[in-house]
Amino acid sequence: MESVFEIIAEPNRRAILSLLVASQQSVGEIERQLRMPQPTVSKHLRVLREAGFVESMVDAQRRLYRLKPEPFQEVDDWLEKFRRLWSDHVDALESHLDRMGESSPMKSKTGRRRRGSNRERDKGGTK
Amino acid sequence: MESVFEIIAEPNRRAILSLLVASQQSVGEIERQLRMPQPTVSKHLRVLREAGFVESMVDAQRRLYRLKPEPFQEVDDWLEKFRRLWSDHVDALESHLDRMGESSPMKSKTGRRRRGSNRERDKGGTK
């Protein structure tokens, strides 16, 4: 379990991370929302903590877990190498998506999200 | 081996992907550059192909593999949820505008590129 990529490969862990995006949560809250046995939650949280994805605060008998940014940045940095793959053609692709997906252009909510969104000013910036 | 995250969890596969970023490569070229047994390369390439990370062209007895963008976008979409973690101040506004709609492309003053990985930004930047 070395790399951040192995950490986020596990679906339950991604579920936990997604939960924590809203706000910090206790183990019990995560357990209930994800309908996951408590030891499972604890074990995944341990992995996530040791990998730096979360940190915990003590609150009486509970422990509140919240996200930390660094490992996500690491993934993002890795993705960086590959962005040119789609940012080059993103204009075309984007208008394509706009045409077929979300008909209302003003609210990209979680549904059909807009990825990287670094179409503008990519490498070099000289357009 | 369902999700894109499991695919990129494997270090050798990430190495192959990184190689292919430069240009398309044959199996033998990958094999030599990564010093990896040929069956290993072929098997990983199969996984990558089935997951949509690469596609192959036939060139005589060789097969040339090259990257495809879609799965990377999928990872990027997932990351999107977490970007607010590290782009909280200045970038928050930027990415917010970015997401809300097509703002005018050239808005980054210092010629900062993309807001994907704003590591560098964090150190020098706004305190």
Next chain:
DNA sequence: GATGAATATACCTTGACACGTATATGCTAA
């Protein structure tokens, strides 16, 4: 055709890791 290079696949073994169950630790309040 046969030969050889490039690539793919089959089979087996091994190890990692996710899970379940049980139990331990820690904290609070009475």
Next chain:
DNA sequence: TTAGCATATACGTGTCAAGGTATATTCATC
């Protein structure tokens, strides 16, 4: 102190995927 809740850990088990070796396939050249 004891009781009870919240969380962590220990242990045994099963599964799955990565690696190694051998072999099959495909194509070009003779």
